[in-house]
Amino acid sequence: MITSLSVAELQKRLRSREVSPVEVIKSLAERIETVDPQIQGYLSWSLDQALAEAEKADVSLPLGGVPIAIKDVISVEGQPNTCGSKFLKNYRAPYSATVIHKLRAAGAIPFGRCNMDEFAMGSSTENSAYQITRNPWDTTRIPGGSSGGSAAVVAADEAFAALGSDTGGSIRQPAALCGCVGLKPTYGRVSRFGLTAFASSLDQIGPFSKTVEDSALLLNVLSGLDPLDSTSLDEKVPDHTAFLGHDLKGVRLGLPKEYFVDGMNPQVEKAVRDAAAHYETLGAEVVEVSLPNTRHAVGVYYIISTAEASANLARFDGIRYGHRAKGTAGLIEHYLKTRAEGFGPEVKRRIILGTYVLSSGYHDAYYVRAQKVRTLIRRDFTDAFENVAAIICPTSPTPAFKIGERVDDPLSMYLADIFTIAANLAGIPGISIPCGFAEEDGKKLPIGLQLLGRSFDEPNLLKIAHAYEQSTEWHKAKPLEA
Amino acid sequence: MSSSDSKFDVRHIAHLARIELTDAETAKFQSQISEVLAHVAQLQSVDVTGVEPTAHTYPIFNVFRDDNPRDWFTPEKALGNAPHQANQLFVVPKVLE
Numbered sequence: 232m233i234t235s236l237s238v239a240e241l242q243k244r245l246r247s248r249e250v251s252p253v254e255v256i257k258s259l260a261e262r263i264e265t266v267d268p269q270i271q272g273y274l275s276w277s278l279d280q281a282l283a284e285a286e287k288a289d290v291s292l293p294l295g296g297v298p299i300a301i302k303d304v305i306s307v308e309g310q311p312n313t314c315g316s317k318f319l320k321n322y323r324a325p326y327s328a329t330v331i332h333k334l335r336a337a338g339a340i341p342f343g344r345c346n347m348d349e350f351a352m353g354s355s356t357e358n359s360a361y362q363i364t365r366n367p368w369d370t371t372r373i374p375g376g377s378s379g380g381s382a383a384v385v386a387a388d389e390a391f392a393a394l395g396s397d398t399g400g401s402i403r404q405p406a407a408l409c410g411c412v413g414l415k416p417t418y419g420r421v422s423r424f425g426l427t428a429f430a431s432s433l434d435q436i437g438p439f440s441k442t443v444e445d446s447a448l449l450l451n452v453l454s455g456l457d458p459l460d461s462t463s464l465d466e467k468v469p470d471h472t473a474f475l476g477h478d479l480k481g482v483r484l485g486l487p488k489e490y491f492v493d494g495m496n497p498q499v500e501k502a503v504r505d506a507a508a509h510y511e512t513l514g515a516e517v518v519e520v521s522l523p524n525t526r527h528a529v530g531v532y533y534i535i536s537t538a539e540a541s542a543n544l545a546r547f548d549g550i551r552y553g554h555r556a557k558g559t560a561g562l563i564e565h566y567l568k569t570r571a572e573g574f575g576p577e578v579k580r581r582i583i584l585g586t587y588v589l590s591s592g593y594h595d596a597y598y599v600r601a602q603k604v605r606t607l608i609r610r611d612f613t614d615a616f617e618n619v620a621a622i623i624c625p626t627s628p629t630p631a632f633k634i635g636e637r638v639d640d641p642l643s644m645y646l647a648d649i650f651t652i653a654a655n656l657a658g659i660p661g662i663s664i665p666c667g668f669a670e671e672d673g674k675k676l677p678i679g680l681q682l683l684g685r686s687f688d689e690p691n692l693l694k695i696a697h698a699y700e701q702s703t704e705w706h707k708a709k710p711l712e713a
Numbered sequence: 714m715s716s717s718d719s720k721f722d723v724r725h726i727a728h729l730a731r732i733e734l735t736d737a738e739t740a741k742f743q744s745q746i747s748e749v750l751a752h753v754a755q756l757q758s759v760d761v762t763g764v765e766p767t768a769h770t771y772p773i774f775n776v777f778r779d780d781n782p783r784d785w786f787t788p789e790k791a792l793g794n795a796p797h798q799a800n801q802l803f804v805v806p807k808v809l810e
Contacts, residue, residue, distance in 0.1 A: 658770025
């Protein structure tokens with residue numbers, strides 16, 4: 232079946248004319264019709280537009296004729312960009328994100344809008360105002376979040392690859408829970424122009440894929456300076472695929488002792504320790520490292536990210552776009568009712584928390600202190616990377632949990648991101664790759680191995696991830712029948 | 714900032730954030746956000762003497778570009794998503810009484 236191919240495999244068939252870009256879109260649409268009623272990973276898709284782009288696709292380009300699913304928070308001109316929120320139910324994006332221009336310039340076809348937690352706030356995709364996305368490995372469980380739709384559609388072969396966004400783990404954690412590859416690039420590596428902002432000092436766009444090679448192919452296209460995003464950085468973009476296939480002799484990896492915490496699922500711990508042992512058989516050296524300030528990462532994150540969100544989401548005022556309450560008297564009531572009706576509970580909680588930590592009298596105690604502890608978390612990584620090329624650890628402390636299990640317990644939901652958050656605070660790149668399965672209620676549930684690297688050292692990160700993937704079979708397992 | 718954080722008043726802060734809460738939301742968010750604040754109180758025990766705050770993970774500060782005009786939205790496009798518009802303008806609620 233065409234839709235089960237990786238991007239690299241699909242490219243070969245497109246270039247040898249075994250299949251045309253139009254046939255690819257049609258196969259994908261058929262797969263979506265068959266599978267998505269049970270997965271609910273897509274919010275919408277525009278078949279006519281994708282077919283029109285496929286008619287003109289140049290398969291000689293780097294991603295020529297390859298459809299890419301897009302998280303519903305990255306603007307494609309003329310298409311919805313709901314951000315999983317009722318606030319933007321009828322919104323149509325008036326412009327395209329820089330990453331969309333880059334994908335199209337490389338011949339790719341943006342196709343399908345992936346479900347997500349409202350405004351990317353969540354770890355299970357249950358905060359979507361529209362639908363519950365299901366984990367393809369066990370449809371009674373969550374796919375992770377906030378980019379749960381992107382992860383689920385790639386895992387279910389309803390997409391060859393997808394884009395997501397990662398503020399505290401929103402690419403890596405769902406990739407781990409759905410058994411695919413998820414990459415959060417270095418802060419500044421990929422332009423966020425056209426990504427609806429959640430927490431501007433943390434947000435990054437990155438790819439979901441079936442293989443590490445595909446992740447490298449996509450990163451090649453997405454990376455680079457953008458004059459429209461002043462936080463994107465002018466660092467050379469290497470060909471990331473050139474670093475794949477090398478051996479790991481002399482490569483030193485760090486296993487942080489603080490990442491094996493109480494309450495961690497024993498099956499996850501075993502899979503990650505086995506992965507570390509596997510790396511030794513590949514010639515790498517694995518040493519213990521310490522990241523002592525990691526234990527503060529969740530606290531720092533929920534101060535900084537909510538503070539930034541409270542400012543970013545002030546733009547939802549019901550005047551220029553989005554929901555507007557009817558029949559209000561005066562401006563204040565207009566705001567109060569518009570925002571009460573437009574936002575869901577988790578978004579309200581985070582805006583309120585963020586407003587509080589920035590409010591007069593609390594700003595220094597919460598916000599400035601959190602920024603200082605953030606400095607300590609960054610230093611931990613700088614120190615660790617003096618001795619090791621990359622850090623290996625679990626992506627998530629548990630496999631996918633049950634739908635509804637943590638909905639009314641925000642703190643336990645926040646702790647789901649305990650291993651992914653520090654990378655955003657430090658600005659470093661991270662990737663999650665499949666490293667085994669846990670068994671719960673007779674179902675196989677994927678486990679993710681997270682690799683963290685130095686800023687702008689995606690080449691080494693991908694090399695190390697690729698060596699593991701190519702010497703194991705985990706990434707070949709499929710949750711659904713072809 | 715005690716662990717119970719008795720000073721956190723969800724109704725007052727929600728008003729500052731311009732979000733009207735129902736009574737049920739007020740009670741629920743008061744307890745849920747207080748629980749999160751109790752968790753983040755652990756940061757008070759960290760020694761941050763002499764530590765500079767991190768606002769951004771890369772040492773870039775001001776970014777300038779040439780001030781050249783360029784094509785951007787037409788008025789029609791800019792108003793395309795407006796919930797209420799007239800005469801090529803956004804219609805806003807009455808601001809002055």
